[in-house]
Each structure stands twice: as structure tokens, then as C-alpha cells.
Amino acid sequence: MAARGSDLKYKRLLLKLSGEALMGKQPYGIDMSVADRLAGDIAEATAAGAQIAVVIGGGNIFRGLSGAAKGMDRATADYMGMLATVMNALAFQNALDHKGVPARVLSAIPMPTVCESYVRPKSLSYLAKSQVVLFAAGTGNPFFTTDTAAVLRAIEMNCDAVLKATQVDGVYSADPKKHPDAKRYDRLSYAEVLANDLKVMDGAAIALARDNRLPLIVVSIDEPGNLLKVLRGEARQTIIETTG
């Protein structure tokens, strides 16, 4: 019999969910029905033998830059943004729990009565046991984003790729909702993303992925079941990787 997960192109994947992805059609906050659907996709992936790590953003609750724009000190606003990601991670852990998927929240900012603190070997051992690990509080540092946290944790966890969940089926030359003639890419190099300022992740995240040859996959996860398709290499997506 083939080993569990042996038919998967990517066995260990880090899923980056923005805060907006959890918001659904609401103006802010968390839509638990959306969290529930995403948790279902993860349940399907782990049942197929994949190991899944998740980094969740906080933009649906608080964005550091918007706080700073209103006169708050940027670093303070960023810490508030990181706390927002912990709220999202706890909500998502709950959704996974309802699906019977064991999941751990590990925060880069220690808050021992709320969740575990991020410790690399501990996280690796959870993943090896096929538990889902939810990395909260970004990198733990202001002036960074959860995109950079996603790439950083993926490298630390020896993930095969980062999947960036969006509302469209890949990377386009311009916003396809505003520019119907925008070009869609199947494959890009890190240099092309940086040189053309394509809206995938911030520059620090792209450069970190490039330096560590970590593939970035951009896909729509509005479509249920797409996570498993990515793991099997069957999704309509854009992949950013080392070319040549």
C-alpha cells in the first residue's frame, strides 16, 4: 500500500489566510461560516495525509498602518495588529475543533493563559503528528506583516510551499475586478514580482522566499476544495519560484 500522502505534490504546506479571508461578506470581524468552510478544506487536506501550518492575518480587525494614520505611534499600532491575529487564530482553532481536527495556536508574543508560545521544535513535532499549527502574532515584531511571518515560519518548518489564499485564481498584471483585460500569470520568478511590483506579498516576504527558494502559490480559496487541489498539483494557480 502507498504511504499516506504519497500522491501529494506538496506534503507540508503553510497556508496564509488574510484577515479579510475570514471576514466573508461582513464589513469587519470574523464570519464563522467562512471559518467553518475553510476548516473543512483543511480537514480534507489532513485526511489526505498533508501537514498544514497556518498563518492568519489581522486586517479584518486592526491594521497597524491605519492606527498610525490616525496619530497612533506605529509600533504600538502594530502590536495591536498582532493581537488581532491572535483573536483570529483562536476563532479558527475553534472552527477546526468543530471539524474534529486537532489544532494548536502558537503565539510569537507569549500569552500563556491564552495559548502556547511559539517554539520551533515544539511546532515541528506537532506538524509531524499531523496536528494543524496556527501561528499567531505574526513575527512578534512591529513593522512587519503576516505575509513575512508566513514565509519565515514556512522556512522554519521546512514547508514545501506557501499557499497565499486570495479571492482570485492567481496573480494578474492589474486588479482583474477593475481591469478585465489584465493578464493572468501561471508562473513567475521572484524578480518579476519585485520588478513589476505585482501585488502578491510585500517585498520583504518575496525577498525572503527568494533567498530560501521557497515556492509561493497564489490561488483562490473561495472555491471549496481548492486546498486539496493545490496539494495534488491540480489547481488553477500562479506559482512563484526559482526559474532557470
Ligand code: UDP
Ligand atoms: N503585524 C506586525 N508584525 C507582524 C505581523 C503583523 O506588526 O509580524 C501587525 C501590523 O500592524 C499589521 C497587522 O498586524 O497591519 C495585521 O497583519 P496583516 O496586515 O499582515 O494582516 P492581513 O492583511 O493578512 O489580514
